[in-house]
Amino acid sequence: MSIKNNFKYIRENLSLRTIIIFIRNFFLTILLLSPLLIYLGGSSLYEISLSKENHPFTIWNGKDPKTEIIITWETAQSESSAVWLGKESNLLSLVYNGDGAGVKVHRVELTSLELGTKYYYRVGVNSEPPLFHGPLSSFTTAPDDENTEFKFALYSDSQQLFGIGSHDRIAKALEGYNDLAFVGNIGDLCQEWDHQGDWNLYLLESRSFMSQTIFVPVLGNHDGWYGESEGHENKYKKYFGIATDSNFADENHTLFNYTFSYSNTQFIVAEISKTEDEDPNEIRNINHDIWLNSTLANCQDKTFRILMFHRQVFSSNGMNTRLINRIVPIVEKYNISMVIYGHTHHYERFLYNGVTYLLLASGGVMPTDTGINPSTPYTKSFNMGTSFTFFSVSPNNLTVKTITPDNDIIDSFVLKAENSKAVLLAGGVG
Amino acid sequence: MTFINNYFAMIYAIIFQSVLLSGYFFWAPKARNPEKLYNCWLVLGLRGVFFVIGCYLGFIFLDTSIKILFLGVYGYGNISFHITSCILLLVLGIELIIGAVFVAPTLKSITTFIVMLTLFIYYFEINQVVVHEDLDKIFIPMFYAIAFLIIITLIYEIYRKLKTKGFEDKELWNFERKFKRIFNWKFNLILWILLSIEIILMIEGYSLFFWLSYIF
Known part of the structure; x- marks a missing residue:
């Protein structure tokens, strides 16, 4: 035709x-x-459609893990706050009874706790009879002894676009481990920083492990601090609060960086979440690095130093040269044992100049690293699919194991403390 | 060694398979009938572009599944979560490449195939582009191939006009009827159902064969 x-x-x-x-x-x-x-x-x-009530959870957010804790929960209506605490689950006594106007987001700081002690607690309203919110929960304060072995778990990028993703699988798997000192999320907890539904879903799914251990949040670019306006409340700040000294909470300073020590290890949670946080010439980043340098200088007596922040340094989905130039010299100057971050949605382990860098961004988000070339000169292990990572710290060794929610081992390795450094002892892909 | 991750490959697969099935059922009923052939130039042109896209996606699906299953780019720690998607991608990739190129090839279609394959290998293996929040780079070889197909068709048509007698881009072979019988609408409907279930399971952290973890 x-x-x-x-x-x-x-x-x-x-x-x-x-x-x-x-x-x-x-x-x-x-x-x-x-x-x-x-x-x-x-x-x-x-x-x-999720409930506007969120069960209680505990954070340190810069407080001393040995003696202090912050308990947070949310109620649908404004109420007064009360906390019952005890060393036995059936012997709780009222330790905080708020007065004055009620609030929806309740934040109670407890101090003068005993070292290395497991506490049970309930929250609610001190009425007759008491009105409890959420289940009986627990947390354990840090030990005084620097030789105490401990375990913790980390994952990153649980953000669930349209509520889809596999974070609930990780949360349920973590519920089975009741010996963890804490569980951390290395940023991008949620997809939208101001979308209440995203946060309700995250907190609902995380109930399973948050009711039995302490949560360590890290600010991600999706949770990021973009200021607030009418109808756009920052939910990361709403639930976790500002971590830094409020005297420095202005546009020239970061707000959510903090540090804590646990046994022989110093954890440093830096605020490198958004693209602008990479720029070494920004005044707030200069101030941030002053804090980072002084914090690291003060913890050189620790066996291990672990630096955590959200944005990727090394990644098969794009090397971040600005952060490599800015962070690597600090890492090497202060003998950081391991750098842990997220952002590009896969798991990857690097060894660069003898330091281990761990990318843990498989915490429930769908992998959006579309085209990827997993063969950088520093890559030691690479994986895609839902996973989270266990850390076991002993006086001289740091053992790391990344697994799926079904216990398939993806990667495992051991770092040994040697002359202030952490040397890779053994490691292999699962 | 650049590759498209199997999650995204599965999304491309389900979208393409849905379009393919809609072709079978609604747009191009002749596709279901092995006896009927097209002769409208507009339909043939669109079919040519559709075949280029299908063939290119076929490359992507084969490349992804081979690199995961046989080259172990993810390692094998959680292979039970990837094996179903890789098998589905492998099957669809083979169907797309055979259907687009090798059912009834002409010199023109074979030449376009070779050009596209060369571009694919260059971009994915030699140039090894790393795609960071930059989706369009993945499809550069496909657009080059479509442009090449248009150019070679124009050259062919001009040459055919000038050389009035004895020139025709003949089919080298034709087993279209046999192909349509094997890869019929029932086969593609089952594949579509499996792809739909698997992609949702994958996003939720499961897979049709995730239970293999508990056996091995």
Whole structure:
């Protein structure tokens, strides 16, 4: 058929019926994609429909893990706050009874706790009888002894776009470990920093482990500090508060960086979350690095120093040269044992100049690293799919194991403390 | 060794498979019938572009599944979570490449295939582009291939006009009927159902074969 005849054929056959059939076929094509669309829509509706009450959880946020803790919970209505605490689960006594106007987000700081002690607690309203919110929960304060072995777990990037993702699998798996000193999330807890549904979903799923251990949050770019305006409340700040000294809480200083020591290890939670946080010439980043340098200088007596922040340094999905130039000299100057971060959605382990860098961004988010080339000169292990990482610290060794929620071992390695450094002793891909 | 991760490959696969099925059922009923062939130039042109896209996605699906299953880019620690998607991608990739190129090839289609394969190997193995929040780079070889197909078709048509007698881009072989019988609408419908279930399970941290973890 010639081109001329083709046009003639189209002209003659283009009727209202043809157009209706075309529109019908278009919608039928969309219908074929409906399983995915229904899944996305259903997940979003589920997220929106969640309760506005959030169970209690504990954080340090810069407090002393040996004697202090912050308990936070949220109620649907404004209420007064009360906390019952005890060393036995059936012997709790009222330790905090707030007065004055009620609040929805309750934050209670407890001090003068005993070292290395497991505490049980309940929260609610001190009425007769007491009105409790959430289940009986627990936490354990840090030990005084620097030779105490301890375990903790970390993951990153649990952000669930439209409420989809596998974070609930990680949370349920962590529930089975009741000997963890704490569980940390290295940023991007949620997809939208100001979307309440995202945060309700995250806190709902995390109940399983938050009720039995302390939570260590790190600010990610999706949780990031973008200021606040009418209708746009920063939920990271709402739930975890500002960590730094409020005297420095201004535009020239970062707000959510903090540090804590546990047994023989110093943990430094830096605030490197957004693109602007990479720029070494920004005044707030200069001030941040002054804090980082002095914090690291003060913890040289510790066996291990672990630096955590959100944005990637090394990654097969894009090397961050600005951060490599800015952070690596600090890491090497202060003998940091391990640098842990997230952001690019996969698991990867690097060894650079003898220091281990760990990318843990498989914490429930769908891997969006579309095209990837996992063969940097420093890559020691690479994986995609839901995973989280266990750390076991002994007086001289730091043992690390990354697993799936079904206990498949993805990667494991051991660092040994030698002359203020942490040397890679053994490691292999699962 | 650049590759598209299997999560995204599965999303491309389900979208393409949905379009393919809609073609079977609604847009191009002749596709279901091995006896009927197209002769409208507009349909043939669109079919040519669709075949280039299908063939390119076929490369991506084969590349991803081979690198995960046989080259172990993820390691094998959680292979039970990836094995289903890789098998589905392998099957769809083979169907797309055979269907687009090797069912009834002409010199023109074989040449376009070789050019596309060369571009794919260059971008994924030699140039090894790292895609960081930059999706379009993945499809550069495909757009080059579509441009090449248009150019070679124009050259062919001009040459055919000038050389009035005895020139035709003949089919080298044709087993379209056999192909349509094997990869029929039932086969593709089952594949579509499996792809839909698997991608949702993958996002939720499961897989059709995740229970293999508990056996091995």
